[in-house]
Amino acid sequence: MLFFPPLSLTFGTEGAMSLLSIAVAVLQLYYVAVRVVVQQLFSRALPTPEFPVQKGAVAFVTGGGSGIGYHTAKHLAKLGMHVIIAAHNEDECRQAVRTIKEETQNEKAGVMLVPKRETVDGFEEHFGLNYLGHFLLTNLLLDTLKKTGTNRYSARIVTMASAVHYAGELHLDDLQSSCYYSPHGAYAQSKLALVLFTYHLHHHLTEEGSHVTANAVDPGVVNTELYKNTSWPVRLVKWMTSWLFMRTPEEGAATTIYAAGAPELEGIGGCYLYNGAKTQSSDLSYDEELQRRLWTASCKMTGVPDVTGICAGK
Structure with a gap:
């Protein structure tokens, strides 16, 4: 990443080139990101996979207190895995464990x-x-x-x-x-x-x-x-x-x-x-x-x- 001294943002050709470099980098970032995201927006979602019971397996799921991590942990618990959830919000994490136990009847949750x-x-x-x-x-x-x-x-x-x-x-x-x-x-x-x-x-x-x-x-x-x-x-x-x-x-x-x-x-x-x-x-x-x-x-x-x-x- 380029370092831009304070004066280069205000004075002279060097400052203009620095601003131009930033603008080009930002526009390129947005162009690539938007192109990929738009492509994914119109792609069909994968159905939740169904696998045989996998008792004895252990799954350690980070971010399992909510969102994608929570649904990943819940589904793996349904498969009989011993699921360990890690999240930065302890209350949210404990609630997720309680809910998963209730919904899946898996006490390893x-x-x-x-x-x-x-x-x-x-x-x-x-x-x-x-x-x-x-x-x-x-x-x-x-x-x-x-x-x-x-x-x-x-x-x-x-x-x-x-x-x-x-x-x-x-x-x-x-x-x-x-x-x-x-x-x-x-x-x-x-x-x-x-x-x-x-x-x-x-x-x-x-x-x-x-x-x-x-x-x-x-x-x-x-x-x-x-x-x-x-x-x-x-x-x-x-x-x-x-x-x-x-x-x-x-x-x-x-x-x-x-x-x-x-x-x-x-x-x-x-x-x-x-x-x-x-x-x-x-x-x-x-x-x-x-x-x-x-x-x-x-x-x-x-x-x-x-x-x-x-x-x-x-």
Whole structure:
């Protein structure tokens, strides 16, 4: 990301070029995002998958207190899985568990476009909550996942991405968006980071011979609380049209459920899934050097050891 000194925004040709660079970058971001979103708005939602009972399996669902995460947790609980829900709102999380238990009779039962602010650890909120938190949690659970995966039943890591990643750019020299902050750019970057992370993680797990797979899923354009930080005109349009064009959280959970339980995905990873099918993600997401550099930076930011051995020169 470019750094723009105060005077460059006001005086001279350099300032004009800086403003032009910002305008072009913003317009390009919106063009790509709108094109993909419009395409998804008119695509048919995947019906909620139906699988055989999977008693004995354990599912750890982040963001399971509401929206897509809640419906994912509820459906997996219906399959007989031991579901663990993680959410930043404890009251909401407890209510979700109670409701799921009541509806399924199973006793085992993110942020978007926010103003610039930081997590308690000092990370830019989009990057910290949408990406770094998942990176850290996955690494902390990785040894357990490796121990539980078997030849017959691989452990599965499912990452919630978004079509917005197609418009994302990764600024390794400014992952915190401190030089220039755009809510849309920060959100797109966090979702691109999740896809890059997923691909690199699966490549490492495959090389290691682990019975663990990692896939990224795209839920489509879903009517959730993530839109609460958008401008009032956007919220008005959403309120007027969501019933016609947007998917419900239950419909949005379909691909996540598919990735978590589909028998045909046994042992298959490194995929970007949309509407229950493998789909091409952005060209940038396949950049292996960018994947490695992001992984290394993420290890340093979270303080976890680099299990892939990149820093050790492997």
